[in-house]
Amino acid sequence: MSQDKAKFISFEGGEGAGKTTQIKFLGEALRHAGYEVVIAREPGGTPDAELVREIVLDGEPGRWTAKEEMLLMYTARSQLVRTVIGPALERGAWVLCDRFADSTMVYQGYAGGVSLETIQALHKLVLGDFNPDITFIMDIAPDSGMARVHSRAEVLNQFERREAKFYEDARHAYLSIAKAEPERCAIINAAQDATSVAVDIVQVIKDRTGIAL
Ligand code: TMP
Secondary structure, rough: OOOOOOOOEEEEEOOOHHHHHHHHHHHHHHHOOOOOOOEOOOOOOOOHHEEEEEHHHOOOOOOHHHHHHHHHHHHHHHHHHHHHHHHHHHHHOEEEOOOOOOHHHHHHOOOOOOOOHHEEEHHHHHOOOOOOOOEEEEEEOOHHHHHHHOOOOOOHHHHHOHHHHHHHHHHHHHHHHHHOOOOOEEEEEOOOOOOHHHHHHHHHHHHHOOOOO
């Protein structure tokens, strides 16, 4: 991976894995090193995609079928890539995204029951071969992650109120994606304290891009 090419980096993992904190850390480190950084989240990241986020995350589990969720996620994703991520990469900015297409594979596919071929076909239709350069799989036991979510005392969204098996399936799915695509994915032990996690992430950036932060 060349040092001067802008990088698209996604952060994936279960609930309470600390993605948002780590994106903030890495964003600050990159800006400090002189790079322009764009931070986005999915679903969301544009005013319209944030509206989609509201309707897909609110309400009760079962409001949408997994296939309907997939369609909503890709509608929001299409606009985010077209209007934010694509232009940012074009002008040489790094893009750090809180979740991306792997989330659809994991939540609507492996854990939700939509066939992986269907999701792959939709991805191809909407985004072609566009994918992150590096994906951090923030791995944590679902019990520990959910304990963090509950301690935040926010209103839980419909994905944070699923059965325990859903989160176990999601964790295994992330690990199998990481195993299948080791060049793109890096598994990070997200059960460590935030500083140790940040050190691991910076090391992966150095190993894969040659950029020392
Ligand atoms: P988050 O803010 O914790 O990332 O919440 C977003 C939720 O949306 C999370 O529970 C995972 C879910 N989600 C999907 O099910 N499919 C997707 O494609 C994306 C991007 C998120």
